[in-house]
Amino acid sequence: MSKRKPLKKDPCPVARALDVVGDRWSLLIVRDAFDGISRFGAFQKNLNVARNILSDRLSRLVADGIFAVQPASDGTSYPEYVLTEKGRDLFAVVVTLRQWGEGYLFEAGEAHSHLRVADGSTSVAEVRVRGADGRALLPQETRVEKVAPTT
């Protein structure tokens, strides 16, 4: 992270997003939070990450408004890291990474984790980029345009 060049003023939203969550630990911490983890020790155990790295990433994620720190819900002195709305809205990012990894990075029959719908009423569909009319869009059907400032 020492060589990271700030992208906070970049006009590209992809660059700004990666400035905030563009290292794998940050998104793995967010993934764990979706799985119900909220305490430092539990993140550390699940991620098998050095304490100083975890501490640094959690602090950044709090500073960036992705997690809020709350008093322990069980009366102990351990604070809980809870996703904010901004953090919860990373769900689609985590799921698209999951689906891409599941599709390309496993051998046939290899053990893996899989996202399912909790009540079993349906399965999770493949996330696709779609038009407002519902049609799936290919990359070459889209263009990036500049939007000028309005103030």
Next chain:
Amino acid sequence: MSKRKPLKKDPCPVARALDVVGDRWSLLIVRDAFDGISRFGAFQKNLNVARNILSDRLSRLVADGIFAVQPASDGTSYPEYVLTEKGRDLFAVVVTLRQWGEGYLFEAGEAHSHLRVADGSTSVAEVRVRGADGRALLPQETRVEKVAPTT
């Protein structure tokens, strides 16, 4: 990247995906490729990244099958880096990051880039995680389950 711990054998597809594209340069290179960039010099100019970092990331992306190296299409000696199907399938990842960044990391009225449908027939919808029945799913409506190996 020196401290990166290999997640290649991790049973979680999110972890494996981030092992491959979990640094911001890799996904910014992929973003640029979606915008039509294919040459080392053009990536370097657009990303304003050190040559050694760009060279390292491009080599990894080729090794991981996200880019293929092709002879120059115009007869010059500059090879072209072209997204494979595996690479093109990162489109939804890049777009979800874009939409999240656009929603949370810009002031009102600030200049930014925006993805549109090239032929103007419709707009790009917000990417959502949906069930096979089309309903948008909240994180708490889903569960991660372990899938045992079948071989």
